[in-house]
Amino acid sequence: MEDKGNHELAAGRGKHEYFDIVGELPLELVIHVVEYLDGADIVRSQRVSKRWRAIFSCDRITERVLSRALDALDMESTNVTTTDAIKYIRWLHNLQTARPVKKVFLPWPDGSVEISNSIVYHSRRLCYIIPGDSENKVAMLDLETGKRSTWTYTADEYLDFVLLSDRYLVMGVERGVIEAWNIQTSERLALEAFCSYNFITVIKDKVLFIPTPIERSPLQVWVWDLRTDRLQNICTFTYPVRLDTIHLDADDNVLVTFEIDWVEHPPLVQQTKWSLSGGELLDRKTFQLSPANHRVHEHDTRGRNIRWNATHSHKEVTGMCFKDRNTSMILSYNYATDRLSVRWIACAESIKHNEVPGRCISLTSDISYRWAHLHKGIAIHNAATGVATLHLYQLDKREIRACKLLDPHVRKEPGRVGSWTTCFDSPASLRPFGDREVFGLASDDGVQLWFFNPDFVPDLPFAEPFLAMQESG
Structure with missing residues (x-):
């Protein structure tokens, strides 16, 4: 041509x-x-x-x-x-570069809101918790239509997690009970099978989870199919196997698991594919992972590191910030090409994250945003360039309580809800969420929304134009 x-x-x-x-x-x-x-x-x-x-x-x-x-x-x-x-x-x-097409501020329309790990976002829908005296509510705001929906659970129940997919809202309440609500029909499903979970996620209409093993018991991977309300054990691994990353493809009904031996150099990977239909073993292979001139020690991959997982279409991303708080490792699996790769991100001295292990949100398979509390900004991790940069956060003038909580002289208290809530998460009192279209930071005052997709800049009925606070940033 x-x-x-x-x-x-x-x-x-x-x-x-x-x-x-x-x-x-x-x-x-x-x-x-x-x-x-x-x-x-x-x-x-x-x-x-x-x-x-x-x-x-x-x-x-x-x-x-x-x-x-x-x-x-x-x-x-x-x-x-x-x-x-x-x-x-x-x-x-x-x-x-953290330069959105539009920024707005969304005050909480329902008064007090829990902002720990109960803030979730997926496919233009934002979910949050509204606490009450006798009952609590999970509210969902559709950014595309401006419509709000609510689901109720009793106030004495401990909410462990909230997950969201295209079709389902999934909540974990005390005693290991999982509730799944169909967003379109409000149909409720419940599962009471395990007390706690090492890992849990929802992809389309399938809940994938790994129960917390007891002492030296085997590691089991389960899938709950919400269309058929069927629970199935897909695979089991003997102690002391640990899965470093896992990918579920709901379209092909395939589960891919990775066990990485970090003692070896280069690391030795065992990749296994399983069918979701009957737990059938489809393929198993072993190969070496090129760490790109980095030596990974086994103790670096364990313990209290910042770790995050995200699924982007046919790509799975597992990120980890090591204990030195100066280096991040990104494991990326592309299901379409069946390739696992590792990339490294070096943080500049000015944004080392040794002060607070803040939550990291994967917006794309290459770009992640992490809240850097001491620097009052967003650390932008770019796996494509291998560099992390800092973008100073500008408070909206209505973020009064957030401004006080960002003051290093003010004593902060731990949050109340969610297994991720610790004294390290609560000082910033800012909860990041988002994807390639929308990024947000939630505080006690409301939500600051950043719109990046030029074709998706909605006029929300509750949103107000962004007004910068002069003394912030």
């Missing part, structure tokens, strides 16, 4: 006496150079001159840059044309 940009490559030639090395290069070499540039570099290059704009806007370059931007955003290329390239490039660049 002929590049429409090639007809304009002569534009501007001869008008200047300086030597334009890029303009004189063959297009094939320019395309090779583009491989080393990110989306922001491409946008800036288009502004240099008419000739550069013609070169960096030609179809072949645009297609490559668009493909890279979509992959970094964990999006499919279906129904996306090259005319949309600049939009997706800027979207990705805004995520990398």
Whole structure:
């Protein structure tokens, strides 16, 4: 196919006496150079001159840059044309630099709200807890429609976790009971099988969990299919096996587990695939994981590290900040290519996270935001570049209580709800959440929402325009 940009490559030639090395290069070499540039570099290059704009806007370059931007955003290329390239490039660049298209402040419409680990967000829906004297409520706000829904549980029940998928709201209450509510029909399912859980997540209509093993008992992986209300033990591992990352593909009904021997160098990985239909073993293979000139000690992967998991379409991300609080390791599994990789992120001295192990939110498979309490900002972890940078947080003028809690001279108390709540989580009293479209920080005053998707900037009925507090940031 002929590049429409090639007809304009002569534009501007001869008008200047300086030597334009890029303009004189063959297009094939320019395309090779583009491989080393990110989306922001491409946008800036288009502004240099008419000739550069013609070169960096030609179809072949645009297609490559668009493909890279979509992959970094964990999006499919279906129904996306090259005319949309600049939009997706800027979207990705805004995520990398914490520059949203729009910021709003959403005061809590229901008064007091629990902001520990009961704040969850998924697919344009925000869930939070409204405590009461006789009963508590789980409220869900649909950012797309502005509609709110509520579910009730008794006040004497301890809420261990809240999870959200496209179709279900899943809550863990005391005594190990799991409740699942269908968002569309409000149908309720309940499961009482185990007392506590090492790991639990919900993907579409399947709840994946690993019960806490007793002493040296085997490690079991279970899946609760919410469509059929069927509980099934998919696989069992003998002590002392520990799973370092796990991926559930609800479309293919396949579970992939990874056991990594960190004593070996390079680490030895055993990957196993299981069928969700009958727990059948589909495939097992062993290979070495390239740690990219880093030596990982087994004790680094255990103990009290900052650890987070996230599923982005067919990609699974497991992140870990090591005890030195200066290095992060990202395990990334791509189900489509069946490839496990490890990447490293180095934190600058100014944003070492040895002060507070704040919660980290994976917005894409490459970009994670972590609340850096002492620096009153967002640490942006970029696995693609291997660098973490700091973006100072600007308080809204209505975040009065959050401003006081960020004062290092004010004594903070631990939170009340959730297994993640500790004296280390509560000092900031800011709970991050989000995805590639929306990022938010929740406080006792309300929620500050950042919108990154240029095609999703809703006018929420309860939201107010962002008004910066002068003394913050």
